[in-house]
Amino acid sequence: MRVVVPFAAEQPKTRLADVFTPAERREFARVMLDDVLRALREAGHTPEVLTTAGIDVDAPTIVDDRPLSTAVDAVLAAGTPVAVVMADLPLATPDALTRLFAPDADVVLAPGRGGGTNAFVTRHPEFRVDYHGASYRDHRERAREVGASLATVDSHRLATDVDESADLAEVLLHGTGETRRWLERQDVRLDTSGDDRVDIRRDGTTAVQRDEGPETG
Ligand SMILES: Nc1nc2c(ncn2[C@@H]2O[C@H](COP(=O)(O)OP(=O)(O)OP(=O)(O)O)[C@@H](O)[C@H]2O)c(=O)[nH]1
Ligand SMILES: C[C@H](OP(=O)(O)O)C(=O)O
DSSP: OEEEEEEOOSSOOGGGTTTSOHHHHHHHHHHHHHHHHHHHHHTTOOOEEEESSOOOOSSOEEEOOSOHHHHHHHHHHTOSOEEEEOSOOTTOOHHHHHHHHOSOSSEEEEEOTTSOEEEEEEOOTTOOOOOSSSHHHHHHHHHHHTTOOEEEOOOHHHHOOOOSHHHHHHHHHHOOSHHHHHHHHTTEEEEOOSSSSOEEEETTEEGGGOOOOOSOO
16 A cells, blocks of 8 residues: 655644744654654555655655645545555554554544544545545545545544644653654653643743744754
């Protein structure tokens, strides 16, 4: 099965601007991509990177700077079956990823927290994507519309995409790859001082207190 990993190569992870500078966010996005590629290979796949711009990576690349849904739909139109696994899933282990390929359904969705679609498999020639917003709900509807059988993978590891500072705590708590080590090297630490959910601190401040440096790099 063809396995494709979408990757925004320029100005990634803007929702982490309260924690990292633009240059750090580019480095972070790349560390997560490498962890996802490694886990996919250890699960027996040969992933391709669907990137917005040319990058130096040890994987076949497809450069397509069109919007995410348009670029992914072009891959789907070229033929199925296809799996699409997002590049910001640093908790994804080979075992977790294998669960994505296990169900014998036309479309298998791995939802992300907040309504996204972190990964999917399609074996149906007419299934197409509609990312952003509550894309998981939209993709369930799209599958129904084309008469595709549907399965959903309930997985903490596949559901944890890293968008905001609170997601970094999940990586520090559950990460098994290079992404957690990278965060530790950036002095990102768990912040358990709050009354409710665990958050993160960096350089002795909480994520929300850190002023972003000038937009450089
Ligand atoms: N090829 C491609 N990949 C994309 C595009 N937009 C996002 N991605 C990738 O899709 C995954 C999920 O997207 P987002 O969570 O929105 O990633 P992002 O755009 O870096 O994050 P924000 O800037 O915070 O929205 C990430 O792995 C991104 O690298 C795009 O336009 N084209
Ligand atoms: C690509 C998008 O990611 P999110 O913006 O939900 O993190 C989605 O999963 O629809």
